[in-house]
Amino acid sequence: MKNWPKVKLGTLLTESKVLSENPSTDNRIRVKLNVLGVEKRPVTKDKKGATKYYIRKAGQFIYGKQNLHKGAFGIIPKELDGFESSQDIPAFDVDDSCYPEWIFYFFKKGNFYLKLDGFAKGVGSKRIQPNQIYDLEIYLPNKDEQKKILNEIKKAEFKNREILNEIYLQEENLVRLRKSILKDAAEGVLTMDWRKEHPNIESADIFIQKIKLKKESLIKQKKIKQDKSTDSLITDNCDWKLNNSWTIATLNDIFSFIDYRGKTPSKSLEGKRLITAKNIRFGYIQDEPIEYVSQDVYDKYMIRGFPKNKDILFVTEGHTIGYTALVDVPFEFALAQRTICFQPYLEKMETEFFFYLFLNDQFQSIILDNQTGSAVKGIKSSKLKMIPIPIPPIDEQKIIIKKVKGLLKNCSNLNEVIRSNKENSVKLFQTILLELLGEENNKLIVENKTRRNVKKSLSRDIKYNDKTINMKLVELLKLHGKLHAEDLWKMSEYYDDKNINDSIDKFYSDLKTKIEIEKTIKEVTNEKGYIELV
Incomplete structure (x- = not known):
């Protein structure tokens, strides 16, 4: 390998600039991120302007100027021969002394493309121009040796793909297992034996009656307002399976709704944290983005109350509608639009049961069935309040919470093993690439x-x-x-x-x-x- 000559990448690549005389939106290609290849672009309307398109040929090396450092590069396959792209996605004829795949793996090995981030230049949009990669050095053995090595790479890639496919199957099965656990929790399957051993537990109806009395007390004290919603009870997809001593109640029977009604709150550089729909993921709260509102904006929440630990946050609008998370943070925060906080009327209520219920597929289906809107779909608070949910007795809720926590912890442990196996598989393939192709040790001179x-x-x-x-x-x-x-x-x-x-x-x-x-x-x-x- 040390005897291989090094050449400039620019000696192997010649940018192809064959102008398309009859450009067509049905004949465009795009390069996917994360080294996922080249594909036909979905048909879209051309924006007004004088954008030029160029004919691309099978076997050409192609990359996206804005996203090369994010893995947007590949070889044009035969089925896309004659397709088009703009100058923002340049394609290159490869010199006869080199296989196009040799250049493809040059960028892929050791995730070398990630190191090109600093090459991107520009103000409105940062791009990596062809002349910036032309000076990169690449090993170039003769074509017979290239072919032999590329065959070895393809064998290793095939084996690696087999391993990854098995890992993907394990991931899918783990998702099914989690869903099954949440379904069994909502239907009382997890506590079937427990109920047989405890036939005389207090009915869920008594639990609901306690909440009702507490709610009425809060209304009399003017801590909450009397609900004047006229929405009817939601019935579609609400055929919950009920066990002995279980009952049905609406979200409005259980929770006070805290949300921000008004214009998007003005953000500040410091103050109280603002939790937006971007922070609420499916089952947890993520830290990013970190945003703040002033104390004055935060104080407006005095009218509706403040989120507390053990409350439940819920996204009411957008592509993450239905995402829900249990509050467990060491700071006070305000809520942005598109989010709601479910706060129980009973202060010491076991909210984890309801959190797991909201993650259940059946509950998520109810949300999607009742969303409205055209450009951005969402679900109104008044609709949410009228969703019926299954309620176990309070003692059974505690047992369900304990069982679900234990089972989901096992799932997390399995997921960690699967994640580790996936990382090891990817690292192994990268090691093989580096061993077979060598490391040119290109010195990337990036301006500070x-x-x-x-x-x-x-x-x-x-x-x-x-x-x-x-x-x-x-x-x-x-x-x-x-x-x-x-x-x-x-x-x-x-x-x-x-x-x-x-x-x-x-x-x-x-x-x-x-x-x-x-x-x-x-x-x-x-x-x-x-x-x-x-």
Whole structure:
């Protein structure tokens, strides 16, 4: 391997620029992220403009300028011969001295493509241009040796795929097992033997009566308002299986609903945490994004109450409708729109049972069946309140919670083993790639962004104003006129000094939309890095 010559990648790749004379939206290709290959792009309407499209040929190496460092590269397959892409997805003829697959695995081995992140340049949208990868060095043995090695790689890849397919099957079975546990919990299967051993337990009707008395007391004390909802009881898909001593009640019978009604709350750089629908995942609360509201905004919740630990959060709108999480955080927080907090009328109630019930497939189906809306679908609070749910006696709820916790912990342990096996399989294949292909040790000279930004800051007119922060991009440009991208970012709603990378990504994503699609903002001609309104 040490005797293999090294050549510049640019000596092997020639960008293909065969212009399509009759471009068609039905004849486009795209490159998927995470090295998942090249495929036909779904038919979409062409945006107005003078975008040029180029004919692509089977066997060409192709990559996405904006996403090469995210694994958007591949070889054009035979079935996509003659398809088209724009110059943002360039394709390259490969020199006869090299198999296209040799270049493909050059980028894949050791996840080398991830290291190209720093190559991406631009203001509105960051791209990696062909001339930036041309200087990369690649080992180039003769074609006979390339073919022999590529055959070995394909054998290893086949075995690795067999292992991964088995792992994927294990993952699917684990998902089914979790669903089965939640279903058995909601139907009382997990406590079947327990009920036989405890025939004289207190009925769930008595439990509901206690909640009713507590609710009436809270209304009299004017701590909550009398519900005036006129929605009828939801019946579709609500044929819950009930056991002896179980009963049916609505969510409104059990919980007080806390939500934010009004405009999207103004965010601040500090204050009380804000939990949004993005934080609520299926079964847990994730920390990102970290956002805040002022104390004044938080105090508005005094009217409706505050979320507490052991309450249940629920997403009411959007593609994550039905996502639910049990509150267990060491801080006070406010809720954003599209979320609701279910707070039990009885303070010491075992809410975990209801949390598991909300994760159940049947409950999730009820939510989807009752969502409304066109552009963004959601479910109204008044509808949620009228969903009937099965209620076991309080003692049985405690047993169900204990059993489900134990079973789900076993599932988590199994998942950890599966995850570890998947990682080991991927690492093994990467080791094989590096052993077979070698490591060129390309020195990626990436400009230090921090040092560059400091240098630019010292040599330009800085318009940053800390009194006009947390604003939308267009509003900032209307107020200040032409701004450097760095100043625009630091004063925008996206700036977050605790999570710089995510903050910059969100900023550039919105900037790109406004430059390329909405065309409300443009880059200043002859003043690199500056932005202004169109």
